[in-house]
Amino acid sequence: MPETILVVEDEISLQETLVYNLKKEGYTVEATGDGRFALEAARRLKPDLIVLDLMLPGLDGFEITRILRREMTTPVLMLTARDDEIDRVVGLEVGADDYMTKPFSMRELVARVKAQLRRARLMREELGTQALPAPEADILTFGNLNLNLTRREIVLDGEPLAVKPKEYELLVYLARHRGQMLSREQILQSVWGWDYFGDSRTVDVHVRWLRQKIEADPAKPARIVTVRGGGYRFEG
Numbered sequence: 001m002p003e004t005i006l007v008v009e010d011e012i013s014l015q016e017t018l019v020y021n022l023k024k025e026g027y028t029v030e031a032t033g034d035g036r037f038a039l040e041a042a043r044r045l046k047p048d049l050i051v052l053d054l055m056l057p058g059l060d061g062f063e064i065t066r067i068l069r070r071e072m073t074t075p076v077l078m079l080t081a082r083d084d085e086i087d088r089v090v091g092l093e094v095g096a097d098d099y100m101t102k103p104f105s106m107r108e109l110v111a112r113v114k115a116q117l118r119r120a121r122l123m124r125e126e127l128g129t130q131a132l133p134a135p136e137a138d139i140l141t142f143g144n145l146n147l148n149l150t151r152r153e154i155v156l157d158g159e160p161l162a163v164k165p166k167e168y169e170l171l172v173y174l175a176r177h178r179g180q181m182l183s184r185e186q187i188l189q190s191v192w193g194w195d196y197f198g199d200s201r202t203v204d205v206h207v208r209w210l211r212q213k214i215e216a217d218p219a220k221p222a223r224i225v226t227v228r229g230g231g232y233r234f235e236g
């Protein structure tokens with residue numbers, strides 16, 4: 001069955017171009033230019049991916065993602081006209097899975113759509129295998145900070161923290177390389193994957209969010225330290 005993509009874009013010519021190019025790739029595509037219709041369409045269609053413009057009439061992309069995040073795990077590829085919104089777009093506040101800044105090439109957009117759908121498929125397969133009986137909990141401990149690898153949880157002072165999957169994966173990756181300097185590029189490739197097109201700011205944003213959660217003083221990080229001219233190092 002072809003995968004379904006919901007396109008939410010109020011610039012009609014861009015919407016048409018998106019629909020045309022995605023249909024050409026064999027996807028089932030539905031489009032709307034209004035934020036409120038987008039919510040309704042997402043609930044009805046349960047699409048495999050949403051291409052979502054940030055600035056929309058009705059409800060904007062931030063609000064739509066916030067609402068949908070509570071209801072579904074569908075990957076969101078956010079379109080933004082403004083570079084300075086990227087922190088909010090990839091950060092916890094919105095939690096888009098990927099973003100593109102306008103103008104962009106259709107070739108790149110299609111490549112990113114494919115990458116997101118591939119990741120979502122892998123996640124589903126992984127979740128399928130996780131339904132097997134749980135092994136003994138595998139836990140990494142750093143003082144009052146525990147990473148429960150079985151439950152995919154970050155626990156601080158005995159309390160599980162609310163984190164995005166990428167924050168969890170990033171912290172596990174850093175923790176597994178404790179004491180080692182890791183460049184942003186290394187982190188990006190290992191945690192986000194080779195097919196992720198974002199830049200190293202994505203890493204910085206996620207480190208910042210993690211620090212706010214696990215550091216005693218996020219302004220003077222002692223766990224995830226910045227290495228001058230390099231990247232980051234997990235100290236424990």
Ligand code: CA
Pocket residue numbers: 009010011053054055056
């Ligand atoms: Ca718009």
